[in-house]
Amino acid sequence: MTIKEQKEIIITELQSISESPILEATELIIFATDLDRSKILYSQNEQLSSAEQRLIKKCVAKRKKGVPLQYILGEWEFYSLPFKVGKGVLIPRADSELLVDLVLEEVGCDEQKTLLDLCSGSGALGIAVAKNAPNLTVTLVEKSRKAFRYLKENISLNKSKAKAVRADIFKWKPKEPSDIVICNPPYITKDEMSKLQKEVKMEPTAALFGGKDGLKFYRYLSGNAPKFLKSGGKMYVEIGYKQASEVKALFESSGFEQVEVFKDLSGNDRVVSAALK
Ligand SMILES: C[S@@+](CC[C@H](N)C(=O)[O-])C[C@H]1O[C@@H](n2cnc3c(N)ncnc32)[C@H](O)[C@@H]1O
Numbered sequence: 001m002t003i004k005e006q007k008e009i010i011i012t013e014l015q016s017i018s019e020s021p022i023l024e025a026t027e028l029i030i031f032a033t034d035l036d037r038s039k040i041l042y043s044q045n046e047q048l049s050s051a052e053q054r055l056i057k058k059c060v061a062k063r064k065k066g067v068p069l070q071y072i073l074g075e076w077e078f079y080s081l082p083f084k085v086g087k088g089v090l091i092p093r094a095d096s097e098l099l100v101d102l103v104l105e106e107v108g109c110d111e112q113k114t115l116l117d118l119c120s121g122s123g124a125l126g127i128a129v130a131k132n133a134p135n136l137t138v139t140l141v142e143k144s145r146k147a148f149r150y151l152k153e154n155i156s157l158n159k160s161k162a163k164a165v166r167a168d169i170f171k172w173k174p175k176e177p178s179d180i181v182i183c184n185p186p187y188i189t190k191d192e193m194s195k196l197q198k199e200v201k202m203e204p205t206a207a208l209f210g211g212k213d214g215l216k217f218y219r220y221l222s223g224n225a226p227k228f229l230k231s232g233g234k235m236y237v238e239i240g241y242k243q244a245s246e247v248k249a250l251f252e253s254s255g256f257e258q259v260e261v262f263k264d265l266s267g268n269d270r271v272v273s274a275a276l277k
Helices: 003-014 021-033 037-043 050-064 069-073 094-107 124-132 145-157 216-223 244-252
Strands: 075-078 081-084 114-118 137-142 163-166 178-183 229-238 256-263 269-276
Touching: 003 021, 003 050, 021 037, 021 050, 021 069, 050 069, 069 075, 075 094, 081 124, 081 145, 094 124, 094 178, 094 229, 094 269, 114 124, 124 137, 124 145, 124 178, 137 145, 145 163, 178 216, 216 229, 216 244, 244 256, 244 269
Parallel strands: 114 137, 114 178, 137 163, 178 229
Antiparallel strands: 075 081, 229 269, 256 269
């Protein structure tokens, strides 16, 4: 079977369960063949080995059971960097790149600062910031044992100098507060949890569920900010697209100023930033 024929079969198989079957077919073929991404267009008439076809068949069967493509591939790109992902860790989302952009803009050339990435999961946010601001001292904090393994692996994979701490942010206290705190916490509400897409349900509940109203982590971070953040320092949190006004109000009533909301490329409220007085 040629690559072109195989691609058509995958597209047909995934059409009813995927929003992007063409992209998924291409990714699965690259995964199974190890072909260079830039050469795939010119290799459409190349024959696939039977081992490659068997591997693709297995992957398609997993996909049809709802396993996210990223877990099948075992690696996903965020901010043009590779991140190992799999069961037990949240897949980094392109929408979160906005938070990294905002932090890098804030840091500018003055990189002699400290940054804390709370609820760091795969480490996508903190590692992306650390790679692009190499003099920044970055610490990543994650509670889940499984996610922490991916975090450590991703720090090595990206040859980052960032430090990882396995801890529960509700109990942990850093020795010193940082200049910048970033956090993409679990923020899905109880009602939303039951309505999640099949693929998202395969991601860890601990990475998604933010308490009954989805605001548990924002309440704690805004209410206990001096523990993590220096006076005059800035906090950046990712939010659910309906949470801007509630999160903004939490920060405004907890000793923060310059509370701002930023939209992602789809036009949804995505990040709240605030400076501690
Ligand atoms: C929404 S995910 C974000 C992961 C990553 N920052 C990203 O943007 O891809 C939230 C992460 O918080 C972690 N987490 C949940 N409760 C925590 C807690 N109490 N302390 C530290 N981490 C926690 C979860 O295990 C999960 O990895």
